[in-house]
Amino acid sequence: MTSLRDRLRALPSFAVDLPPFPVESAPARPLPLLVEWLDAAISAGVLVPHAVTLSTVSVAGTANARTLIVKDVNDDGVVFATRTDGRKVAELERVPHAALTFYWRELGRQVRVRGLVRREPEAVARADEQARPAHSRAAGRLGTQSSPLPSRPEYIRLFRDELERIEGGEADVSGIWAVFTVVADEVEFWASTPDEGQIRLAYTRSGDEWTRSLLWP
Template identity: 45%
Template sequence: MTGLRRLLRDIEVFQGELPAFDPRTAPEDPAELFTQWLLHALEAGVREPHAMTLSTAGADGNPSARTLILKDVTAQGWQFASDSGGVKGRDLAARPYAALTFYWSPLARQVRVRGPVATESAEMGAADFRARGAGARAESLLGRQSSPLHDPGERDAQVRRSLERLEREPGLVPPGWRLHTVRPQSVEFWQGDPQRKHTRLNYRSEQDGWVRELLWP
C-alpha cells in the first residue's frame, strides 16, 4: 500500500456529534427541507454553506464541475449565475441540464439537486450582477473567463481598469451575464451515520407533486 493510499484510508470521517434526521417528519416540499438544513448549517458554523458544486456536460457529453454560490431558492428552483461565454454557459446552451451538490461536512449532510435549467429574464440577470461585489463585477466585465492567462500582471492591470470603469459607470452589466434556475426533477437528502446506517430521502417530481422515497445507502 502506497503512503498516500494509507493516509487516505486512515482519515477519520463523521467525527463529533451528528444531527438527527427522521425522514418521517420531512415536509412535502424539498425546498422547505433544504432551507431548514441550510439554516442549521449556518447556525452550526459551517463555513460557506451556500457553496455548491455545479455539474454540467457539453455537446460532447464530457462532464465538468466547479464550485459556485447559490443565489436563491424560489418556487421554481435553485438559482445560480454565470456568463454565457464561459464553459458553464456553453455547456448549458448545448445541454440545458445540471446537477447541484451541497456537502456540509461537520454535519455529515449532503443535498443533491438534478433537473433542467431555465434561463431567467435579462432584467433578473442584470439585477443579480449589480448585487455582486465590486471586485467580482470588475473581473466579470473582462469577459476572459477560462481563456489562457500568460501574465498575472496583465490580469491585475485589466481588473484595475475595469474597477475604474465601474466607478464611472456603476450600472454596467456584461451582455452575456445570465441568471439560471435548476428546476428540480429530483432532490436527495443524505444524512451520514458513524455506523454507516446512512439515511437517504429522495424527492421525485411527478405530475401531481412530489413523491418521497427512502433509498438504500
C-alpha cells in the first residue's frame, strides 16, 4: 500500500493555467490590490473566497489560528467580526496584533496581512450582527464560546429554539458581537506561475507611506 507521504507528494498543487501577476504594474498601496485579488477569486468561482485564517498570540507566546469570514477591506485594512467571549478576543485584548492569511488554490495565490487590531464602535457591531443570516445569528448566540459543551442534543435544542426566535423577530442583538479591523502595516502577495517559478511582493508601511519590495520565494 502506498504510504501517506507518497500520496501527498503525488498531489498536484495548482492548476496549469494560472492568472498572471505583473508586479511591475502593481499599485503603490497594497489594499487596492487585495480587493482586486478578492474580486478575481469571486469571478473565478472560488468556493468561499472571503475565508481567511486569523492568527493570534497569547501573552504566554502560544499561537492560535482559526478560519473566519472577511466582512470588508477598506483604506485601513481588513475587517472581520466575532463573538467577544471566546479565546481570540481575549488574546487580542492582551496582545492586539494579528496576522491574516488568504489562500486561493484555484488561482495559485496567497496574501498575508499583519498589523494592529482595532475594535470598531458598538453601532457597527450591532448593524453587522443584524445583517447576518438567521442561521449564523442563532449559532453565534449560544453558550460561551470555547467552553465545554455538555452534549450535542442540548446544543441542537438550543440552536433550534434560538433560530425560531430570530426568524420570528423576537431576538434583539446579543451584546456579545464585535467588529475588528486589522490595520495593515505589512501585506505580502504570493503567486505561483506555470513556468516562471513563484512571485513574492511585499508592502511595508511607515506612517502614511508604503514601500514595495520583491522577496525570494
